[in-house]
Amino acid sequence: MTRPRPLVPRPDPADAIGVVGEFGLIARVLARSGSARVAEVGPGDDAAVLRAPDGRVVACTDVLVEGRHFRRDWSSAEDVGHKAAAANLADVAAMGAVPTALLVGLACPADTPAVWLEGVADGMAAECAPFGAAVVGGDTVASAPDSSSVVLSVTALGDLGGRAPVRRDGARPGDVVAVAGRLGWSACGLAVLRRGFRAPAAAIAAHRRPTPPYAAGPAAADAGATSMCDTSDGLLADAGHLAADSGVGIDLDRATLAAFVTGPLPQVAAALGGDPLGWVLTGGEDHALVATFPPTAALPEGWTVIGRVHDDASGVEVDGVPAAQVAADLGEGAGHVHFG
Structure with missing residues (x-):
């Protein structure tokens, strides 16, 4: 492992x-944000005007606070832009929709370098580009005089393309539980950064720029998914949302989940003295998707069955053991909880 080098450039007072x-x-x-395919009126007016081909608009918002969701000495400006966009675009995908546009609110100190915010815009634009989406508006404001933190509030919009939205409350007894995307990689990278290192590079990159499986959301909707959400708070916590909202129980298979311990996870866990399965089960911000499907459904490419739904509304279990106990045995909390 190597010691870090600063990511924040030396400030230029003239660029504040x-x-x-x-x-x-x-x-x-x-100038760096690109243009949204659905925009009739883009940025620069009092509001944007967007076409909604489906007649419905999927909308979600996430707030990223410096020091809690990102650190400028750990992530470049482009990393922060990618991460801010991905956190919202994954929620759109989890409804079975395709992203169309972003709205961004920014609060920051007056001495924040403008070039740093250009980098954030570059990251957002790159994350949106594959969908023909872009930032179409927003607002900027100076943060409180006693605050040195940057706050980004991002709203994502999406189009269902004629699909029914896939909600959290549709899981039924007998359904299978499946996951698309990586699990535990971002948490692994965070563990490395917290100990003052910047390698392995794959773990750090996963924390700085998550790679949600965007196409898997609409594909799951087309395949008949009965419920779905993204794993921003960790697999156990977010599967718990599906179970609670659907009034069912979910039992996950530990052996199948162990197969997600890939890439840098075993190496880092061995170096740090932990169990990598803890990151797989409780680590958030990979923005993988977890969904339930009828037992006869043909799962789309990229989805892996990891458990079953049953009619005992007992929350989430792993091989019959309650999720909270499994997490505690692995030395982890049961997932991220705001204000917890």
Whole structure:
């Protein structure tokens, strides 16, 4: 493992937002943001005007706070942009929709470098580009005088393309539980960063820029998924949302989940003295998707069955053991809890 090098460039006072100004900043950011395929009126007016081909709009919002969701000494500006976009675009995919646009609210100190925010815009644009989506508007404001933190509030919009939305409350006894995407990689990278290292590179990259399986969401909807959500808070916690909202129990198969201990997870766990299965079960921010399907459904490519739904509304278990106990045995909490 190698010691870190600073990611924050030396500040240029002439490039601070307080000098560049609000509209100068907006012009620089929008020049890097691309254009949304569905936009009739893009950024620059009082509001954007977007086409909604399906007649319905999927909408979600996430807030990222510096020091809690990202650190500028751990992640580049582009990393932060990718991560902020991905956290929202994954929620759109989890409804079975395709992303179309982002709205971004920014609060930051006046001495924040404008070039850093250009990097955030580059990251967001790159994350949105495969869908023909882009930032179509938002707002900027100076943070409180005693605050040195950057806050990003991102709203994502999406189109269902004629599909029924896949909600959290549709799981039925007898359904299979399946996952698409990686589990535990972001938590592994976070564990490395917290100990002052910047390698293995694959673990750090997974934390800085999650790679949600966006196409798996619409594909699951087309295949008849009965419930779905993204795993932003960890597999146990988010499978728990499906179980609670559907009034069912979910039993996950430990042996199958152990197969997700791949890539850098075994190496890092061995170096740090932990059990990598803990990251798979409780680590959030990979933004994998977890869903339930009828037992006769043909699962789309990229989905792996990891458990079953039963009619005992007992929450989530792993091989019959309650999730909280499994997490505690692995030395982990049961997942991320805001204000916890």
